[in-house]
Amino acid sequence: MFEFSDEQKMAQTMLRQWCEKELAPQVAKLERGEYPPYELMRKMARTFALDEMVRASFKRLEERAAKGEVAPEREEGESGGFARDPGMSAIVGMELSRHCPGFCLAFGASLGLAGGAIMAKGTLAQKKRWALPILTLEKIGAWGMTEPNAGSDAFGGMRTVARRDGDSYVLHGQKTFITNAPFADTFVVYAKIVEDSATDPRSRPIHTFILEKSDPGLSVSKPMEKMGMHSSPTGEVFLADVRVGRERLLGEKEKDPSREQAREVFHGERTGMAPMCLGIVERCLEDSIKYSKERTTWDKPIAENQLVQEKLARMYMHRENIRNLLFKQLWMVKHGQKQSMAEASACKLYCARATTEVALEAVQIMGGNGYMREYHVEMLMRDAKLLQIGGGTDEIQIVTIARQLLG
Amino acid sequence: MKILVTLKRVPDPEQKVKFKGDAIDFTGVNWVPNQFDEYAVEAALRLTENASAGGAGGAVRDGEVVVVSIGPKEVAQQLRAALAMGADRAILIDGDDGALDAEMVARTLVKLVEQEKPDLLLMGKLAADSENNQVGQLAAGYLHWPQATFAATIQAAEDGKALDVGREVDSGVEIKRVTLPAVVTVDLRIIAPQAIKNGKTAPDHAYPEGPRYASLKGIMAAKKKPITETALATLGIAPSLRVKTTAVTAPPARKAGVKVASVEELVAKLHNEAKVL
Ligand SMILES: Cc1cc2nc3c(=O)[nH]c(=O)nc-3n(C[C@H](O)[C@H](O)[C@H](O)COP(=O)(O)OP(=O)(O)OC[C@H]3O[C@@H](n4cnc5c(N)ncnc54)[C@H](O)[C@@H]3O)c2cc1C
Numbered sequence: 001m002f003e004f005s006d007e008q009k010m011a012q013t014m015l016r017q018w019c020e021k022e023l024a025p026q027v028a029k030l031e032r033g034e035y036p037p038y039e040l041m042r043k044m045a046r047t048f049a050l051d052e053m054v055r056a057s058f059k060r061l062e063e064r065a066a067k068g069e070v071a072p073e074r075e076e077g078e079s080g081g082f083a084r085d086p087g088m089s090a091i092v093g094m095e096l097s098r099h100c101p102g103f104c105l106a107f108g109a110s111l112g113l114a115g116g117a118i119m120a121k122g123t124l125a126q127k128k129r130w131a132l133p134i135l136t137l138e139k140i141g142a143w144g145m146t147e148p149n150a151g152s153d154a155f156g157g158m159r160t161v162a163r164r165d166g167d168s169y170v171l172h173g174q175k176t177f178i179t180n181a182p183f184a185d186t187f188v189v190y191a192k193i194v195e196d197s198a199t200d201p202r203s204r205p206i207h208t209f210i211l212e213k214s215d216p217g218l219s220v221s222k223p224m225e226k227m228g229m230h231s232s233p234t235g236e237v238f239l240a241d242v243r244v245g246r247e248r249l250l251g252e253k254e255k256d257p258s259r260e261q262a263r264e265v266f267h268g269e270r271t272g273m274a275p276m277c278l279g280i281v282e283r284c285l286e287d288s289i290k291y292s293k294e295r296t297t298w299d300k301p302i303a304e305n306q307l308v309q310e311k312l313a314r315m316y317m318h319r320e321n322i323r324n325l326l327f328k329q330l331w332m333v334k335h336g337q338k339q340s341m342a343e344a345s346a347c348k349l350y351c352a353r354a355t356t357e358v359a360l361e362a363v364q365i366m367g368g369n370g371y372m373r374e375y376h377v378e379m380l381m382r383d384a385k386l387l388q389i390g391g392g393t394d395e396i397q398i399v400t401i402a403r404q405l406l407g
Numbered sequence: 408m409k410i411l412v413t414l415k416r417v418p419d420p421e422q423k424v425k426f427k428g429d430a431i432d433f434t435g436v437n438w439v440p441n442q443f444d445e446y447a448v449e450a451a452l453r454l455t456e457n458a459s460a461g462g463a464g465g466a467v468r469d470g471e472v473v474v475v476s477i478g479p480k481e482v483a484q485q486l487r488a489a490l491a492m493g494a495d496r497a498i499l500i501d502g503d504d505g506a507l508d509a510e511m512v513a514r515t516l517v518k519l520v521e522q523e524k525p526d527l528l529l530m531g532k533l534a535a536d537s538e539n540n541q542v543g544q545l546a547a548g549y550l551h552w553p554q555a556t557f558a559a560t561i562q563a564a565e566d567g568k569a570l571d572v573g574r575e576v577d578s579g580v581e582i583k584r585v586t587l588p589a590v591v592t593v594d595l596r597i598i599a600p601q602a603i604k605n606g607k608t609a610p611d612h613a614y615p616e617g618p619r620y621a622s623l624k625g626i627m628a629a630k631k632k633p634i635t636e637t638a639l640a641t642l643g644i645a646p647s648l649r650v651k652t653t654a655v656t657a658p659p660a661r662k663a664g665v666k667v668a669s670v671e672e673l674v675a676k677l678h679n680e681a682k683v684l
Binding site: 006007010011013014017018021047048049050052053088 | 484487488491615617620621622623624625626627629630
């Protein structure tokens with residue numbers, strides 16, 4: 001239960017070798033924004049034949065659908081490739097994050113969030129037209145929920161609207177902090193349906209739409225400048241009366257309770273964090289051990305000071321806890337059990353806080369060097385902070401846990 | 408073409424060697440495939456596929472690659488990795504490296520060649536642990552097969568009955584033609600993008616440098632590929648050693664250097680003490 005399978009371990013070794021050879025040398029360039037991360041993602045997909053696997057699994061999906069065998073609930077989340085095996089996706093998240101959490105974020109936002117949302121609730125035609133190209137990395141996806149006035153209060157505060165006009169919808173509004181937005185081809189966007197002006201805007205039904213970069217009225221900002229996660233371009237999406245047909249409504253039916261849909265993706269967003277955290281924490285710990293054995297003050301390695309040892313021990317403790325939480329999560333998915341919102345929130349809260357602490361302490365152990373870009377932990381520390389904000393802030397996780405505890 | 412490839416596991420060369428008495432202490436050692444053997448597996452795969460025919464999905468296999476290792480049960484891990492890269496099946500011969508020498512390994516391979524009847528015995532030029540560099544040569548001798556060692560390039564002859572093996576020698580590159588069946592050992596340049604031309608893959612095809620990464624599909628497929636287990640005794644190999652390792656000791660620790668105050672002092676020391684001037 002607390003170990004990856006032999007196949008997963010082998011995949012991990014392969015991926016680690018690839019990251020060391022292909023990703024690590026590019027991190028500085030990616031971080032400076034000199035080139036977006038997408039070509040490298042494609043290279044990775046080709047190397048491990050992910051695209052080929054996704055295509056094969058889509059073919060099976062279509063064949064089953066043609067025979068009328070597809071039970072929709074079974075096909076949910078059937079996204080092919082490693083996404084079908086949560087252990088494999090965890091390994092991808094861990095290994096990428098050891099070297100570049102930003103690269104991992106951009107990858108996860110496209111395949112996991114945008115691709116995942118379409119795979120979870122799209123019709124077969126929608127999956128084929130929009131999810132398949134995202135999962136094979138021909139196209140890049142972005143997932144747009146957050147707005148300038150709706151982050152933690154995403155549903156209530158949402159102002160983006162979709163007005164019905166005959167058989168089409170006209171979308172109007174603005175999204176912000178959207179990963180991949182500046183370069184994405186496909187956008188999964190949440191909007192409120194306006195029934196009549198009498199309904200309270202807070203409680204209007206929310207629906208999900210698939211938009212394309214070329215849709216008239218859709219525009220994006222340049223990449224925003226930010227504290228960390230520099231390898232993942234973040235931007236705004238502007239919707240100025242974007243007119244789309246019904247085929248762009250995810251699931252093609254309005255009756256879907258979309259808040260549930262989005263909640264499920266939130267859930268995914270939360271659970272997807274643990275592997276990233278583990279990757280960052282393991283790297284920080286390894287680098288800190290190495291550094292503290294090599295660096296000497298007063299003629300002895302700094303590792304011989306108990307104050308430094310305490311930091312290393314706490315890092316290790318967090319590493320153990322995150323790893324256990326991750327394996328529990330994987331075990332539950334494997335056995336068809338679903339985490340409660342409080343469980344998922346507690347896991348996300350712990351992992352994010354522990355990771356920030358570990359990364360901060362890694363910088364501390366390395367002193368002035370830790371503060372320098374040349375040392376990897378400088379970047380990991382800035383990147384780690386995002387984990388306490390994205391996918392629901394720490395405070396929102398706490399509120400969620402308390403709500404369930406207090407009934 | 409059917410190829411038998413050897414794959415030995417060795418202690419990670421990056422790891423620091425620990426000693427226990429007169430021997431190396433292997434506890435806690437991280438075992439990795441011998442690099443030259445990994446190159447041999449890659450070379451074998453390149454020789455037995457059409458890499459230009461598969462379209463986006465990759466190569467089409469054309470031939471058989473059997474990987475063999477002598478070692479403890481755990482070597483299955485390294486064999487599985489070779490199967491994930493694309494090899495067809497594997498043979499694990501139970502054996503303890505401490506109770507083997509190059510000659511016994513060569514005899515074992517000869518027995519296996521008699522059973523498997525490959526067209527080519529492909530090996531790494533040496534194993535990174537003991538760096539003996541003998542097994543390929545010995546096996547070729549026992550088999551009375553032609554051999555080409557330290558292969559930097561391999562090109563299949565047009566009729567498919569011989570290989571032209573390029574070897575980097577002091578005076579340049581030497582091309583040796585060996586008729587099959589033969590023994591070839593590979594050097595590090597064999598994994599260059601165009602080091603291998605098999606007459607099927609387009610001649611201008613360029614591989615990524617290095618042994619290939621196992622794809623996820625390959626890893627899943629490897630689960631179902633057979634690893635046959637056998638033992639030295641089953642193959643009729645009598646345990647007798649020509650070479651016995653009597654002791655292994657660490658090189659002496661380097662003494663601290665001397666600091667000199669001036670160039671004159673340095674020159675004087677080089678002249679009087681080191682006697683190099
Ligand atoms: C790098 C990056 C990438 C992102 N990528 C995406 C993306 O791809 N798609 C997407 O849709 N969004 C994305 N986001 C947005 C992210 O999900 C939001 O920033 C996040 O949910 C917080 O919302 P907010 O920024 O509006 O903060 P606010 O909601 O304004 O919160 C401000 C502060 O108030 C606290 N707070 C708010 N409400 C409460 C309460 N009820 N009780 C206690 N405290 C409260 C918060 O915890 C926080 O500390 C991204 C953000 C970043 C920084």
